[in-house]
Amino acid sequence: MRTWFPYPLLSLALLIMWLLLNQSLAPGSILIGLVLSMVLGWVTLKLHPARSHLQRIGRAVGFALEVIADIIRSNIAVASIILRSGRIPPIAGFLTVDLDLEDENALALLACIMTATPGTAWLEYDRRRKTLLFHVLDLQNEEVWLGTVKRYEAALKEIFQ
Amino acid sequence: MSHLTDLPTWAAVGVCGLLLFGAAMTLIGSLGLLRLSNFYERLHAPTIATSGGTILICLASMLCFAVLQSRWIFHELLIIFFVTVTTPVTLALLGQATLYRDRFEEENGVPRKHRPEGEKGPD
Numbered sequence: 001m002r003t004w005f006p007y008p009l010l011s012l013a014l015l016i017m018w019l020l021l022n023q024s025l026a027p028g029s030i031l032i033g034l035v036l037s038m039v040l041g042w043v044t045l046k047l048h049p050a051r052s053h054l055q056r057i058g059r060a061v062g063f064a065l066e067v068i069a070d071i072i073r074s075n076i077a078v079a080s081i082i083l084r085s086g087r088i089p090p091i092a093g094f095l096t097v098d099l100d101l102e103d104e105n106a107l108a109l110l111a112c113i114m115t116a117t118p119g120t121a122w123l124e125y126d127r128r129r130k131t132l133l134f135h136v137l138d139l140q141n142e143e144v145w146l147g148t149v150k151r152y153e154a155a156l157k158e159i160f161q
Numbered sequence: 162m163s164h165l166t167d168l169p170t171w172a173a174v175g176v177c178g179l180l181l182f183g184a185a186m187t188l189i190g191s192l193g194l195l196r197l198s199n200f201y202e203r204l205h206a207p208t209i210a211t212s213g214g215t216i217l218i219c220l221a222s223m224l225c226f227a228v229l230q231s232r233w234i235f236h237e238l239l240i241i242f243f244v245t246v247t248t249p250v251t252l253a254l255l256g257q258a259t260l261y262r263d264r265f266e267e268e269n270g271v272p273r274k275h276r277p278e279g280e281k282g283p284d
Contacts (some may be wrong), residue, residue, distance in 0.1 A: 007174060014204055017239065020233075020236070020239060021236070021239065023232070023233050023235070023236075049219075068282075072213075075209055075213040076188065076209075078193075078205055078206075078209055079189045079209060079213075082189055082190075082192055082196060082209075083189065083192075085196045088195060089198065090202060092201060092202045094201075094271075094272050096272070099199055110247060111249055111253055112245075113254055114249075115208065115249030115252050116208065116211075116212055116248070117208070118205050118206075118208040118209045118212065119205055121204045121208075121252060121253075122249070122252075122256065123201075123251050123257065123260055124257060133260075133272060135201045135204065135205075135256070137202060
């Protein structure tokens with residue numbers, strides 16, 4: 001099984017995506033989907049991605065809900081900042097935070113979350129010093145932002161390690 | 162697509178509201194590009210369009226076709242997923258490129274890069 005599908009989860013996701021895009025469960029599309037997921041699994045094997053093991057799926061679901069709530073909240077916050085920016089210019093600035101995440105995939109996920117949330121933008125991660133530089137649009141209280149990143153970090157650490 | 166008149170009133174109101182709200186979010190995101198003063202601030206504006214705007218407009222489409230029952234509604238979920246996963250790559254790349262340029266030109270207010278002792282960097 002491992003020789004045919006080196007990354008079973010990835011292959012399964014690709015197969016599901018293919019079936020959803022085609023919107024059919026005909027044998028033909030399932031066959032093409034299987035071949036596609038197998039070939040792309042081999043291609044991924046050549047790329048040597050960092051393997052990580054998901055622990056505690058339940059915690060991951062809770063974390064996803066938390067992130068969705070944060071995205072909604074920050075969407076509204078940033079929209080109001082932009083609408084007010086003619087009168088009150090936003091106080092933006094850079095922040096640095098120490099991260100204690102070893103897992104490459106956890107770091108990538110953190111980058112995705114922070115960029116998908118309007119109001120914070122991932123700029124640079126220093127591998128040697130393990131610090132993250134990011135930009136915040138509304139820098140009225142630094143502590144809140146640092147606390148948010150620390151909260152994400154703790155949750156990701158729990159999920160990935 | 163020709164059966165849009167079959168849509169019951171409550172669904173039509175919901176679809177209209179979601180569409181208008183999503184379009185407004187996208188507009189605010191674009192307005193942010195125009196109004197905010199420096200590049201790092203402008204980096205935040207398009208994420209409103211890609212997260213809030215995309216999700217609301219896709220929800221409107223899902224509601225419409227779920228009520229009409231004319232097709233599956235999974236395409237929108239795929240759109241939301243891929244837009245959310247791929248925009249951070251672009252934005253992080255743009256941010257890093259700007260940071261590199263600003264450090265190279267020794268712009269004010271940009272944090273310096275920390276270098277270990279004895280190492281000479283390009284900037």
